[in-house]
Amino acid sequence: MALLQISEPGMSAAPHQHRLAVGIDLGTTNSLVATVRSSMSTVLQDDHGHSLLPSVVRYMPNGDVVVGHEAQAQQSTDPVNTIVSVKRFMGRSLNDITDKAHIPYRFVDGKDAEATRTLQIQTRAGLKTPVEISAEILKTLKARAEKSLGGELVGAVITVPAYFDDAQRQATKDAARIAGINVLRLLNEPTAAAVAYGLDNAAEGTFVIYDLGGGTFDVSILRLSKGVFEVLATNGDSALGGDDFDHRIYCWVLDKVRESSTNFAPLSEEDTRLLLTKARQAKEWLTDNFEAQIVCRLSNGTLVDVALTAPQLVEITQHLVTKTLTPTRKAMRDANLSIEVIDGVVLVGGATRMPHLRHAVQDYFKQEPLTNLDPDKVVALGAAIQANMLAGNKNDDDLLLLDVTPLSLGLETMGGLVEKVIHRNSTLPIARAQEFTTYKDGQTAMSIHVVQGERELVSDCRSLARFELRGIPPMAAGAARIRVTFTVDADGLLSVSAREQSTGIESHIAVKPSYGLSEDEITDMLKASFNSAEIDKKARMLAEARVSAGAIISSVTAALTVDGNLISDAEKQLIESEIQRLQLLTATEDATAIHNAVDALNHATEAFAAARMNASVSRALSGKNLEDIHL
């Protein structure tokens, strides 16, 4: 029978009406999915008991797509078709990627220079956008969630970094759409971490979220007032993470080995990976122990056997810890806050388990950071709590958490200046209108250029969209009144409309973000996923046809051996030839032909089946008196 979860008082769902919702942490290195069960937020595991899904997607030679650990294992053997850290490319054009030389992928710029400038990656499965690649990760998480919860999802809350701009948020939403996930809301990662710790239950406060992931470091300062989290400042280092600590230990081990052996050849790819893994294990072991032994044998026979103590680890990695404090200090300065006003520090990311890092954070903020939740899971747990509320599984008296716009939104005015319409840190959802006028006598059209950013010049801000308002009646300059409305929904996504006020004439306007995907592209991708559904269905039909063919062949063959004498040789030959035909067909891919051949064999054996029936009845009756037969 179905398994039940405990509901809040009075919130029991009707049968088959469970509102299953999940929180998804779509990370650069790892992704997770969590849900609220019996009022408790828990991370869902896969069949092997793993909570973390490496955010790695590999396009296989046979057309399959593999996501997670399996894909990660092939990262070095098939780098071009194995995409890691795709999150870095979300909503980005080729020009935004500065370190192309160090990335093995074959980038292709979007086809239409103005309309879609999203970059694409050439894989053996064709051109893939970061959105499609992310969708593969989301699909895997969705499947895991549906398997764990035993039903279809109502929706999900997906987390994004606080500094993600509109294009990156839109790209994340598009990825969810392709994966067939209804996005209840996009939530800032630091906000999700704060929610996981229940900080939103406090009336107000200022919190620091210190997030050291596998490859990125982010620090955010949040202010909570009246149920609204406001991002005061964010900072970070996109090239600093737990992996750098592993690498530091790895280099240290190599130095030790070189000291003891004179002729040490450069390491093979495989040995590098092995040593890095050992380095990571040592780092994790030293969280709770004083000494870690690093032992392994390299492919050239060299035995590595060194001991690393906790104080040594501190010594060799302290500079990395210090490096995180620079962006932290900057964020504090940007927010114009002193350390005394910080009410809590939340640690996020597996690397924050390291004791010396915790001490450094504690020393800086002069208070003990919050660490009782698993730092790898805290973002997903918070997202799940929010998803549960949005899906309607909580009592009404719980406030819905609101977010704010991360950057100001405005439009270009004469001279390449920015006129801000919605200022940063406005609470969402929001709609703001502003009136503009014409610049020239008899001007009948106006070009509206929507930009995002804090700078005053358009060239320093990010361009989001352009559109034209046409059909303005010819008037003297400054007489027309054009009302431009900016609307940002709860996910932080923007739509802009414009209307000529003085005459009431409304022009029809469609705003398309210059990044992200067009409706058509999304439709195409959805279609592609339907197409593969068709392929899946065909494969299933074929498998079923082969099973039924196998069954009938074996039963008819058995019957022929036993009762073959009941029918004429001609009939027997016919049946045998049908069997042969069917056997040949089962080797083919044609499910319909196999089905038809099964039917044909059935038909050919009708007379034989009847004959067998008669024979067995007469066998049962022969030599018996009528009285002996109980009818």
Add this chain to the structure above:
Amino acid sequence: MAITLTQTAADRVEKFLANRGKGIGLRLGVKTTGCSGMAYTLEFVDEMHSEDVAFESHGVKVIIDPKSLVYIDGTELDFTKEGLNEGFKFNNPNVKDECGCGESFTV
């Protein structure tokens, strides 16, 4: 007769209650909905009603209204894992028939 919890179920309920930070026990009940007559409900309890009947099993307070009790008296509540899914299961001796998925039943 009574309503009982298995040790596993009781441990889970205690853990969930502790995590929730409030609540005095677990409420079992039946609702007359579903594709096969009645459906089980399972909720946290913040306050008892005057007519409620209470049992205690492995240290967990189990609360039920008398109307529901007649349909599920003698039930043992278990906590099990089925593949990746986990949750509570009603072993109800009164059940005559269940819908395919077991979410609703008749007595």
